[in-house]
Amino acid sequence: MTGPKGFILSAKEIRENNMARKENIIPIGPFHPLLEEPEFFKFYVEGEKVIDAEVRIGYNHRGIEKLAEAKTYDQAVFLVERICGICSTSHPFAFVQAVEDVSGIEVPERAQYIRTIIGDLERIHSHLLWVGLAAHFIGYNTVFMWAWKYREPVLDIFEKISGNRNHYGMFKVGGVRRDIKKSDLPELLKAIDEVESFCSMLLKAVIDDPVIRARTKGIGILKKKDALDMGVVGPVARASGVDIDIRKDFPYAAYDKVSFEKIVMTEGDVFARTAVRLLECVESTKIIRQCLKKMPEGPIDAEVREVGVGEGIGQHEAPRGEVIHYTKSNGSNYPERHKIRAPSFMNVPSFKKTVIGESIADAALITAAVDPCYCCTERMAVIDKDTDKILLNGNELVRLCQEKTERIRNKK
Amino acid sequence: MINIFTWGLKKSPWVFHLAASACNNCDIEILDTLTPKFDIERFGMVLVGSPRHADVLLVSGIVNRQSIDRFKRTYDQAPKPKLVVAVGVCACSADMFRDSYNFVKPVDEIIPVDVYVPGCPPKPEAIIAGIVKALRKVK
Amino acid sequence: MNLAEEISQKFGHNVSVSSKSKRRIFVGVSKSDAKELLSYLYHDLCARFSIATGTDTPIGVEILYHMAFDRLGVIVSVRVLVEKPELKMPSLTEIIPATEWIEREIHEMLGVDFIGHPNLERLLLPDDWPEGIYPFRKGDQGK
Numbered sequence: 037m038t039g040p041k042g043f044i045l046s047a048k049e050i051r052e053n054n055m056a057r058k059e060n061i062i063p064i065g066p067f068h069p070l071l072e073e074p075e076f077f078k079f080y081v082e083g084e085k086v087i088d089a090e091v092r093i094g095y096n097h098r099g100i101e102k103l104a105e106a107k108t109y110d111q112a113v114f115l116v117e118r119i120c121g122i123c124s125t126s127h128p129f130a131f132v133q134a135v136e137d138v139s140g141i142e143v144p145e146r147a148q149y150i151r152t153i154i155g156d157l158e159r160i161h162s163h164l165l166w167v168g169l170a171a172h173f174i175g176y177n178t179v180f181m182w183a184w185k186y187r188e189p190v191l192d193i194f195e196k197i198s199g200n201r202n203h204y205g206m207f208k209v210g211g212v213r214r215d216i217k218k219s220d221l222p223e224l225l226k227a228i229d230e231v232e233s234f235c236s237m238l239l240k241a242v243i244d245d246p247v248i249r250a251r252t253k254g255i256g257i258l259k260k261k262d263a264l265d266m267g268v269v270g271p272v273a274r275a276s277g278v279d280i281d282i283r284k285d286f287p288y289a290a291y292d293k294v295s296f297e298k299i300v301m302t303e304g305d306v307f308a309r310t311a312v313r314l315l316e317c318v319e320s321t322k323i324i325r326q327c328l329k330k331m332p333e334g335p336i337d338a339e340v341r342e343v344g345v346g347e348g349i350g351q352h353e354a355p356r357g358e359v360i361h362y363t364k365s366n367g368s369n370y371p372e373r374h375k376i377r378a379p380s381f382m383n384v385p386s387f388k389k390t391v392i393g394e395s396i397a398d399a400a401l402i403t404a405a406v407d408p409c410y411c412c413t414e415r416m417a418v419i420d421k422d423t424d425k426i427l428l429n430g431n432e433l434v435r436l437c438q439e440k441t442e443r444i445r446n447k448k
Numbered sequence: 449m450i451n452i453f454t455w456g457l458k459k460s461p462w463v464f465h466l467a468a469s470a471c472n473n474c475d476i477e478i479l480d481t482l483t484p485k486f487d488i489e490r491f492g493m494v495l496v497g498s499p500r501h502a503d504v505l506l507v508s509g510i511v512n513r514q515s516i517d518r519f520k521r522t523y524d525q526a527p528k529p530k531l532v533v534a535v536g537v538c539a540c541s542a543d544m545f546r547d548s549y550n551f552v553k554p555v556d557e558i559i560p561v562d563v564y565v566p567g568c569p570p571k572p573e574a575i576i577a578g579i580v581k582a583l584r585k586v587k
Numbered sequence: 588m589n590l591a592e593e594i595s596q597k598f599g600h601n602v603s604v605s606s607k608s609k610r611r612i613f614v615g616v617s618k619s620d621a622k623e624l625l626s627y628l629y630h631d632l633c634a635r636f637s638i639a640t641g642t643d644t645p646i647g648v649e650i651l652y653h654m655a656f657d658r659l660g661v662i663v664s665v666r667v668l669v670e671k672p673e674l675k676m677p678s679l680t681e682i683i684p685a686t687e688w689i690e691r692e693i694h695e696m697l698g699v700d701f702i703g704h705p706n707l708e709r710l711l712l713p714d715d716w717p718e719g720i721y722p723f724r725k726g727d728q729g730k
Binding site: 097098099100102103106114115118119120121122124165181184185188200201202203431 | 469470471472473474475476477479480482483484485497510512514543544545547548549550551568569571
Binding site: 093 | 636638642653657685712
């Protein structure tokens, strides 16, 4: 490694250089130094204002629906689990329900409770992950570290129950693959208590912090009419006053056997989306605690031999919203057609409504507030409307976002 | 005579995460290495935002038709000496996506790979161990 | 009167309604009547558009529009057959804006032309994907 004048530095100088060059940004994903690349999110600007926005998806397209036709129903569960790493269990959850819907397979009660526990544990870890990333975008790196630190107890619970921190392989058609041991219950309950108290603390810290309020209130508003027109789902919809939650509206698993609140706010801005997600984390801890205590003894697998002929639809309220799977069975062991629709498919297009007209310093934050798959948010670019030249890339956009927070903080 | 370049690399490797078409789980576990529980920085490793500063490239995901050009280009931008660690089964062998119509070829047929870290996803400890193993290859 | 009866009564012989279960209703309708039926479900009955599914069959592409009734806990799936070889279907983006992306996906994966769609560009497939190869067709392997 050569120094600025081209001569070889001493070992001490290299070390010091390394420390000095250490960037403040924690990088998220690949950086696009070649600016002619087609980006994921393109923001067209006139001065400081975003006047148009485009999105190009397909970078992660792996042809899973087609692959699923070549797999048995049992194998396909593992395939759909890997659609997204964060909502890992949401896709199997909807998928097995779609298959069970074909001929009305009954799932044992204990399995329903275990499914609910896994589903809502995932909600907590996903929301904490999002809070960390959003905090990083606005420059609160301590919150990022704390949120991700408190994801760890949740991941440890997953490892205890299923053997893996992510991609748990818990679901199968007719039940679940592994049981939760009675002897593990005290430890699990203790971990949930720890997570709940952290989520409550984080919630209070976020709601009460004047800089975060100033930074996120009134930013990136999605009006209720737009939310309905675009069919958005999940926390994005609930933050804009759209009162939908699959767990309450289309009750499944053990969600109708536990009591919890549907969190709906009306402002539709980034602050509302943050608050909805944090409040949902707290509700999820309540759901999990009730399930762990109420879970009856019994089998965890209906031992399904045949799926039957017909069509089935399965839904699940994933952390990002409604996941819906449709399957068509012709009686064989392989699905004839398997349609997967992730919540982000409905939510991502809404960014056009929320980001146009806003300042470029907020673009990164507003895009992140939709909570698309994390690696989608990194591929952003800002383009000058008149010259079509790329002005800023993803990393620079995030830095701009963080700088605005600094300006607000310095004013207070 | 100590080779200054490789000595610098071994003492404080700068690690760049090169994601192809991944499901994000490996990506999250790589980012997890930054968090207090694993704390990659206490080993002197730093996660950087540009391949131009990278000593070690962590590759995750399969390479699909849309991402292959960007993938190759980003690899070429990293200066020598560089090491490549394939993180996760998708990067090691394409896993269950090999038959997809959008799949091109396994990562090690596009760029040379030094260390394979299997797992779906591999735990952060495994990823750090993989980087250390790669560094030991540097004479 | 429940939802299935309401739809039957309003559209009479133009639709065939079958209740698979309390929560699942399938309604078959012709291509020409589809827009009216979906507009009724979406605007009059305030359903939410959840997603559409395209399946390749020997005679055409079968499109199912899944409309979710959140207040009732019911999904109504509207079945339309788009015949081969023309594969033309009126776009629904004017009445249901949320259909924009899925119509693009069905177009690139199955080859259905949605007439009146504002922007029938590639969505998921790479830019250099060859024309005329539709991955979700039963014959096409896309290789």
